[in-house]
Amino acid sequence: MVADLIESIAKIVFVFSVNLGFFAPVLGWVERKQSAVMQDRIGANRADIFGFTAIGLFHSLADALKVLTKEDFIPTGANRFFHTLAPFICLVPAISTFVVIPFGGRYELFGHQVNLVIADLDVGILFVFALASLATYGVVLAGWSSRSNWSLLGGLRASAQMLSYEVAMGLTIIGVLIVYGSLRLTEIGALQENFFHWGIFLQPLGFVLFLTCAIAENKRVPFDMPEAESELVAGYFTEYSGLKFVMFWMAEFLEIVTISGIVTSLFFGAWHLPFVSDQELLSLFQFAGPNGAALLAMLVNVATFFAKVIFFIWLQMTIRWTLPRFRYDQVMRLCWKMLLPLSLINILITGLVVLVL
Amino acid sequence: MGVTFGKESASRRIVPGGTVSDGPERLLDGSAILTRLQAAVNWGRKYSFFLYPFVTACCGMEFMSVAGPKYDLDRFGAALPRFSPRQADLLMVVGTISHKQAPILVKVYNQMTEPKWVFAFGVCAVSGGFYNNYSVVQGIDTLIPVDVYVPGCPPRPEMVLDGLLKLQEKVAKERWSDWPRGAAPVTPMLKKQE
Amino acid sequence: MSEYIPVLIMLFLAAATAAGMIVATSLIGPKKYFAEKMEPFECGESQIVSSKQRFSVKFYLVALFFVIFDIEAVFIYPWAVLFKDLGWFGFVEMMIFIAVLTIGLVYVWRRGALEWE
């Protein structure tokens, strides 16, 4: 029991620090640097601490310090409570969605079963959707409570867009559930030990649909209707200043990580290395004794998982800096007239194939 | 280059030359911790300008160049344009301000959240330039306080970068008591009719 | 139920972080309020109409569709998990259910409720 508790706390601390301490600030830097590289620029590199610039990494720190000491602002006539609540509602699910995503397998360490997921829920993926849909409220509330017309338009767009894509996202995932027969992300991950059982091979259409829906759900370019700068100034967070405004961004960045984690778990073999089964991995590290081998295998698996996550982060960033923005009606049309029917067809095909085979 | 500091105004005293002189303010600003903290915050602020591009005229073309790949404003951490004044720190007034535009500028300035700085980009914003006529405001400092003046018609990107570095120097020397800055010192005179 | 304890811990941590941020930012930082600043931003002009008004009904319609389709999607989840056990019977049954759903979609589509122009 104590061991379980220690294990849980260790995992929570790990995920929490990786997400908030590493991904949130670093993604801000990555976004700047990657866009700079793609655009023949140099990008932020001047902020220094004692002469060290760390290729611009300290700019994230500078941004954090700045926004923290920026004036906090609520317009008159705005609903103060909901205005303050909105970034909170956005950020909390973004931080906590990662609890059900396994970042490693099961290991036998010193006679104790270690399962590298914070909460191995049997509803798994449903929990992700439940929390993700909470974020919609944050956005809508932010738009509605600001008393600014731009915010309101952004909030309305956000509500319609996020709700629509949630439907499509919910349906695209069903193919995966049919194939793996579980809602548990750990189980789905474990079933992808064989390289050719990765979700990307069993559910290619599902993968494309899911990634599209996920990016749309996260309101990133090309789906950034709710904050479309050139149309709505800053969309639903027009009236937010300082840290509250950055909280929306943090939520966005963390959701990038979460999306990457889910995509990796569902479609890209989770923590598994391609062509190397768990047994082979363990036998590879036989020289370190049973515990040492398990530990090393664990490290390799976690590293593999995060490498895949970083790959998908890179992919999302590349998409963001390459494509122009959709128009609002096109986004909705894409969802209801393309993705939704396609995901229904995907269910049909998957069901038929699974039954026939 | 031809970049100058902003005028000293009542609410903000800039100490030129770098060292804070011995005197009452040293006692006021007090302990080493506060000074350290202030230095850290100023460090953060000076490398993280979110711009509000108030772009109206010709200088906008050079502004695009400054943001572009060759000169790359992003190197100094000042590349992120925020079109909401709540999120912006640095009001870049790029181009001529006419009398019709003046209330808009003042309003945007007023709606910015503290701390806020103003960058007069180009000679029209600095002094009205060679448009000394019925419709052009003779320098935005008649409307709002200005931190950095960068003359030139339009200024070359190198000058703009120099101005930004000057502003960073200035921000590094600020004290808590410099904020908040408050509303623009002008009031609407001519009533607008719809 | 014990697997939910870490979830609660995580939620609590997240909430504490977010709340801490909000409290910190509202305490730190210079403050100066005056009438013009507190007006909602509208490109440097004054707001003409308040945002507290009835807005276009289309957005509500999307919310309605969401309720319809998402609730039905939820029914599909348990079926999908037990798909292999249910076999052909379950498949045909669910296809009928999805067909009903599709008819709804087609109806909405044909009525032009998905058009924004």
Add this chain to the structure above:
Amino acid sequence: MSDLMKDLHTEHMVINMGPSHPVTHGTVKFLVTLDGENIVDMKVDIGYLHRGFEKMCESGTWQQVIPYTDRLNYVSPLINNVGYALAVEKLIGIEVPERCQYLRVIACELSRIADHLTNVAAGGLELGAFTAFLYFVEARELVWDLIEMLCGARVTVNFVRIGGLKNDLPQGFQDKTRAVFKECRRLWNDVDKLLTKNRIFIDRVRNVGDISAEEAIAYGFTGPCLRACGIPYDVRKAQPYLVYDRMDFEVPIGETGDNFDKYLVRMEEIQQSMKIVEQALSQLPDGPINLDLPQYRMQPKEDIYHRIDSLIFHFKTVIDGIKPPPGEVYFAVEGANGELGFYLVSDGSGKPYKCRVRPPCFPLTAAMPRLMKGRLIADIVPTFDMINMIGGECDR
């Protein structure tokens, strides 16, 4: 849908889009009445950059107008320079030497390239394609290097003089042009790949902002916006000035006049302009660049310092200004946005009595409500961008 909506009472949202809004370039206000996302009504308010161009012109001498023309369409100042100088020359009744004419053609076309690059770049930026924007800003930077080499300034060049030019072609200009155009074509291809075949971009711009040719003519459209409707009207072809009649170039036209056609026309014109510059450089004759008419064009500095008659003429033209005979002319050149006409009235004195410019983007901006009614709010972005409203020119 309409049958569903009939009984539902919703209010229209009236919203100020601009002046300080990313899409309006800081100089226009759209008063938009929205029903949800649809634009029910739209009013355009301009004049936020009214700088009293005509009043300033009337207060200076004929030569002193040239810097003001720079700041009309500040994206392509050289064309304004040339247009004004040609109009004054028509008023006086003189023609500049052939070499000068070629150099003016080169200057004009470089400016046109820079203008179209900026326009497409800004279009990309506002549609969210930030990378395409920066690629073209990079290309424009290269063209500006050329312009800087030629004129000594990047944006506001003040290069053309009445009866000549400020200076001759610098050393090594040909080689540099070749190098720059090579790089420009590479970046052009990159952006072409990023945008022209990009489904999202096409969806955003196609069938948006379309207008029939008849209506476009009635609104007074000229330039790329008119050519996108299928009317091959180009002042360079219709009433050739300078040496455009000796250049071999095509006038690209579109079909429907929508934003995609405007975009394509501009993209193609970049290529055509590069072709013209290359031709002009290869055909460039030797000879003087300035007229030898001391009462209109300043003599060379050596003469001014060493010859008393040159000094006197210099003195007279600088202090009093050149004195065109009384009369009035209208002269149009093909600006980057369309027909850029100068209407000058002289009363025989050293100052222009009237210096009117026909701004090509003024009637284009006036057509915005017509183009936008019934569309979505997001359609304002590409449409307004492809109209390429330049504040300095529209508001003067």
Add this chain to the structure above:
Amino acid sequence: METNVTIKKLSNRFPGAIIETHSHRGDDTAVVKKESILEICTFLRDDEALLYNFMMDLTVVDYLGREPRFEVVYHLFSLRHNRRVRIKARVSEADAIIDSIVPVWVGANWFEREAFDMYGITFKGHPEMRRILLYEGFEGHPLRKDYPIKKRQPLIGPIN
């Protein structure tokens, strides 16, 4: 050259309305009576031999000290015949009203508003006769020769 085809045709069609004509530097110009401007413009647009389908420019010249003081100048262009013409109508200061040509060319709308804004000429029948470049509340018309160039009327103080 068939330079003054337009002027000939105009003189034949409206013998009473043409006050004077010239072709200085090749620009065909006809000064017409302001009462018949709408009629003449319609004719110029619709006549098969003329077809001036473009209203390129509309402006006003202020000849201070002359009577009538203002000249409203129209620059027309025929795409079909590749020909330009300048039509001028004189307007006195006391009766600074002229018929709007918006019914003929819809593009004239803003040009007329600008002329009103800058010179104070009222265009009768214009759908929306109000200031365009300057703001409501601006007194006077800045491009008139008797408006001092530096007379400022700022919307926001202090006066500079």
